[in-house]
Amino acid sequence: MSEAQELEQLRQAIDSIDRQIQELINQRACCARQVAEVKEKYAALGETVVFYRPEREAQVLRNVMARNTGPLPNESMARLFREIMSQCLALEEPLNVAFLGPEGTFTQQAAVKHFGHAVCCHSQVSIADVFREVESGAANFGVVPVENSTEGVVTHTLDSFFDSSLQVCGEVTLRIHHHLMRKDPEQPIERIYSHAQSLGQCRRWLDQHYPGIERIALSSNAEAARRASLEPGSAAIAGEVAADLYQLVVCNANIEDRPDNTTRFLIVGRQATLSSGEDKTSIMVSSRNQPGALYQVLEPFHQAGISLTRIETRPARTGTWNYAFFIDFEGHCDDESIRPVLAQLQLVAADYKWLGSYPKAVL
Numbered sequence: 392m393s394e395a396q397e398l399e400q401l402r403q404a405i406d407s408i409d410r411q412i413q414e415l416i417n418q419r420a421c422c423a424r425q426v427a428e429v430k431e432k433y434a435a436l437g438e439t440v441v442f443y444r445p446e447r448e449a450q451v452l453r454n455v456m457a458r459n460t461g462p463l464p465n466e467s468m469a470r471l472f473r474e475i476m477s478q479c480l481a482l483e484e485p486l487n488v489a490f491l492g493p494e495g496t497f498t499q500q501a502a503v504k505h506f507g508h509a510v511c512c513h514s515q516v517s518i519a520d521v522f523r524e525v526e527s528g529a530a531n532f533g534v535v536p537v538e539n540s541t542e543g544v545v546t547h548t549l550d551s552f553f554d555s556s557l558q559v560c561g562e563v564t565l566r567i568h569h570h571l572m573r574k575d576p577e578q579p580i581e582r583i584y585s586h587a588q589s590l591g592q593c594r595r596w597l598d599q600h601y602p603g604i605e606r607i608a609l610s611s612n613a614e615a616a617r618r619a620s621l622e623p624g625s626a627a628i629a630g631e632v633a634a635d636l637y638q639l640v641v642c643n644a645n646i647e648d649r650p651d652n653t654t655r656f657l658i659v660g661r662q663a664t665l666s667s668g669e670d671k672t673s674i675m676v677s678s679r680n681q682p683g684a685l686y687q688v689l690e691p692f693h694q695a696g697i698s699l700t701r702i703e704t705r706p707a708r709t710g711t712w713n714y715a716f717f718i719d720f721e722g723h724c725d726d727e728s729i730r731p732v733l734a735q736l737q738l739v740a741a742d743y744k745w746l747g748s749y750p751k752a753v754l
């Protein structure tokens with residue numbers, strides 16, 4: 392057989408497989424539409440039907456990864472199914488998702504990573520606006536950054552939970568790569584724009600390569616890229632999406648000080664999420680101002696052998712030098728092992744608020 396004949400044979404095989412895949416995807420979409428009809432049929436009168444089910448989506452993705460035999464890597468396969476589910480859900484209900492903008496931010500990337508491309512993403516100027524959009528019902532869900540592995544907590548996000556009725560219904564992590572980008576790489580650099588978090592994540596690289604150059608913190612990396620696109624003497628530190636959006640030249644790629652630089656984002660919504668089998672719970676507690684108070688808060692976790700994934704301290708709203716602890720731990724509030732722990736916490740804590748139980752990030 393000639394090269395052309397061999398290729399022709401293989402391409403015919405691919406065409407035939409594609410036809411089957413396409414047929415099956417449409418069959419899947421029909422099932423998803425039927426699921427919507429069933430959800431509607433059993434909804435109580437006046438009840439808002441909830442089509443999006445984060446726990447089920449997490450299970451679908453975990454199953455895809457568990458049964459995958461390659462040669463495609465588990466994560467690539469799961470990403471394909473992420474998109475298929477996203478399109479299927481859009482047939483049931485097109486979701487509106489508010490994210491911390493502007494266009495081109497890592498938060499937007501996180502929103503797409505979590506929900507897929509079939510959702511309508513709406514850019515917001517602040518974390519408070521994301522919360523407001525979801526609280527008012529203008530958006531179904533919101534996406535906000537909560538912590539970075541290099542720079543730590545995003546305080547605005549944690550503080551938003553003090554006064555909000557929203558719940559955490561998901562988390563998503565994103566590896567963050569920063570690039571130094573310019574409109575005109577020939578011009579000398581007079582100033583470098585970025586978000587304060589990103590300047591912090593590239594501090595050592597900047598000290599080494601641009602020690603005397605002014606660093607200016609802006610509201611977002613995308614805004615930094617936009618400014619750099621207008622000013623020839625300026626550079627921006629931002630991600631690839633922002634470079635594309637503002638047509639900047641990447642002069643130095645991956646300049647983050649730590650190669651594993653990762654940001655965790657929260658999905659906030661108005662509905663509680665059922666257990667997916669592998670979940671996390673976020674709560675906020677404040678301890679009484681007395682000896683051993685924090686110990687009392689942490690003891691129930693230790694007794695039950697529950698692993699805390701994070702503890703963060705913030706000034707409480709109840710008075711000067713009072714503190715609130717934001718605690719994340721493994722398990723769902725409905726789990727047999729978690730229920731008594733939460734009951735005990737409510738007894739010992741001065742203040743207690745459950746922020747949500749949600750599937751651990753899959754992708």
Ligand SMILES: C=C(O[C@@H]1C=C(C(=O)O)C=C[C@H]1O)C(=O)O
Pocket residue numbers: 422423426442443444445447448451475476477479480483
């Ligand atoms: C089909 C369903 O509805 C939605 C679509 C899903 C899918 O395409 O697999 C999964 C969960 C829901 O977000 C369902 O609840 O099973």
